[in-house]
Amino acid sequence: MDAKDMGADLEKVLITKEEIDAKLVELAAKIDAEYAGKDLLIVGVLKGAVMVMADLARALSTPVTMDWMAVSSYGAGTQSSGVVRILKDLDTDIKGKHVLIVEDIIDSGLTLSWLISNLGSREPASLKVCTLLRKPEAAKVAIDVEWVGFDIPNEFVVGYGLDYAEKYRNLPFVGTLAPHVYGG
Ligand SMILES: O=P(O)(O)OC[C@H]1O[C@H](OP(=O)(O)OP(=O)(O)O)[C@H](O)[C@@H]1O
Ligand code: HPA
Numbered sequence: 001m002d003a004k005d006m007g008a009d010l011e012k013v014l015i016t017k018e019e020i021d022a023k024l025v026e027l028a029a030k031i032d033a034e035y036a037g038k039d040l041l042i043v044g045v046l047k048g049a050v051m052v053m054a055d056l057a058r059a060l061s062t063p064v065t066m067d068w069m070a071v072s073s074y075g076a077g078t079q080s081s082g083v084v085r086i087l088k089d090l091d092t093d094i095k096g097k098h099v100l101i102v103e104d105i106i107d108s109g110l111t112l113s114w115l116i117s118n119l120g121s122r123e124p125a126s127l128k129v130c131t132l133l134r135k136p137e138a139a140k141v142a143i144d145v146e147w148v149g150f151d152i153p154n155e156f157v158v159g160y161g162l163d164y165a166e167k168y169r170n171l172p173f174v175g176t177l178a179p180h181v182y183g184g
């Protein structure tokens with residue numbers, strides 16, 4: 001299937017590329033203000049946050065270093081298993097550093113709450129979170145998030161890094177899938 005030919009699998013576009021771009025510029029200005037004069041390490045959560053990391057980092061004026069962590073709790077399905085596995089740890093020691101976790105989505109919150117306690121135990125100078133998307137109705141744990149791009153309804157979404165069974169990550173917008181894709 002061609003990337004531009006995924007239209008038949010989509011139900012609707014929820015957030016356009018233009019809306020994402022504008023939101024990231026807005027978030028970057030706030031993050032710049034928060035970390036002025038400080039060294040900032042941004043940590044992207046693979047694989048979903050690749051697009052947000054790449055675009056947010058370029059919208060920031062603050063010089064940053066970047067590191068990546070790969071965790072997975074969804075596998076091929078649309079429900080979090082609740083079991084978070086580290087597939088790749090950070091390359092750097094974050095002790096004493098200002099760390100900003102960058103996520104594509106907070107759904108149940110299970111991934112991030114696990115990540116915050118894992119990274120928090122490494123004694124960073126500060127630990128904050130920026131996420132492009134959040135589903136308030138899906139939260140199973142409360143998480144303190146500094147910067148949220150969009151609160152969205154409790155529907156499974158794809159695009160802009162987000163996958164269903166590893167597909168649709170390269171769509172430039174966020175949308176929902178037609179029921180037939182799930183076998184419905
Ligand atoms: O709030 P939660 O319910 O925990 O869901 C959010 C997490 O789930 C997705 O990752 P996934 O496990 O699908 O890995 P991926 O980024 O490689 O697709 C997403 O990128 C978040 O990291
Ligand atoms: O809605 C979603 N879509 C894709 N991946 C996800 N991981 C958590 N929630 C989602």
Ligand SMILES: [Mg+2]
Nearest residue numbers: 048074162163
């Ligand atoms: Mg996924």
